[in-house]
Amino acid sequence: NAGVMQNPRHLVRRRGQEARLRCSPVKGHSHVYWYRQLPEEGLKFMVYLQKENIIDESGMPKERFSAEFPKEGPSILRIQQVVRGDSAAYFCASSPPGTGSYEKLFFGSGTQLSVL
Amino acid sequence: GESVGLHLPTLSVQEGDNSIINCAYSNSASDYFIWYKQESGKGPQFIIDIRSNMDKRQGQRVTVLLNKTVKHLSLQIAATQPGDSAVYFCAEIPKGGKLIFGQGTELSVKP
Numbered sequence: 001n002a003g004v005m006q007n008p009r010h011l012v013r014r015r016g017q018e019a020r021l022r023c024s025p026v027k028g029h030s031h032v033y034w035y036r037q038l039p040e041e042g043l044k045f046m047v048y049l050q051k052e053n054i055i056d057e058s059g060m061p062k063e064r065f066s067a068e069f070p071k072e073g074p075s076i077l078r079i080q081q082v083v084r085g086d087s088a089a090y091f092c093a094s095s096p097p098g099t100g101s102y103e104k105l106f107f108g109s110g111t112q113l114s115v116l
Numbered sequence: 117g118e119s120v121g122l123h124l125p126t127l128s129v130q131e132g133d134n135s136i137i138n139c140a141y142s143n144s145a146s147d148y149f150i151w152y153k154q155e156s157g158k159g160p161q162f163i164i165d166i167r168s169n170m171d172k173r174q175g176q177r178v179t180v181l182l183n184k185t186v187k188h189l190s191l192q193i194a195a196t197q198p199g200d201s202a203v204y205f206c207a208e209i210p211k212g213g214k215l216i217f218g219q220g221t222e223l224s225v226k227p
Binding site for chain 2: 004033035040041042043044045048056058059091093101102103104105106107108109110
């Protein structure tokens with residue numbers, strides 16, 4: 001019963017370094033979503049991708065952040081030149097084909113990014 | 117025990133009691149609503165959903181009530197157990213829009 005797999009579970013970076021967060025969706029799911037959660041806050045939408053396409057990136061910061069979901073392999077959320085304010089839990093979710101966008105999301109356990 | 121969502125983010129109940137977690141949603145155009153449970157160190161887990169053409173839906177030990185007139189959503193948990201302790205988020209999807217999470221309510225169950 002492989003759900004959404006995220007790695008690493010914890011990631012520590014120094015200011016200015018790059019962070020790469022990986023997400024493997026549930027087998028057969030073709031939609032991937034990334035959300036960010038600050039302590040004691042709700043999840044904030046970042047980006048919605050389908051295979052090789054960015055569908056909605058309205059929640060992504062304009063600079064330093066990028067996401068991809070290649071034909072083969074996991075989805076990657078990349079943060080360049082990290083700053084302390086990037087410290088947060090980053091959650092990936094996937095949904096099966098045939099469901100409405102953003103419905104029936106299955107979430108991974110998240111990557112906790114800490115920027116020193 | 118009962119919370120009022122944004123104004124009372126913490127709810128403490130006795131094991132065996134019923135819990136009511138409330139949520140005021142923002143968009144009158146939202147037509148799909150979901151409750152998620154998030155345990156410490158884990159991702160949100162789907163509990164129950166409801167569409168705007170319904171006002172009540174029941175699951176196993178959980179019931180969601182939707183009042184579109186006042187844009188209010190509630191989650192009722194019957195016979196609350198220690199394993200129910202978590203943060204509960206309501207979420208809405210406006211028609212053609214994206215999933216938007218509310219602030220969350222922390223439920224603490226006392227044995």
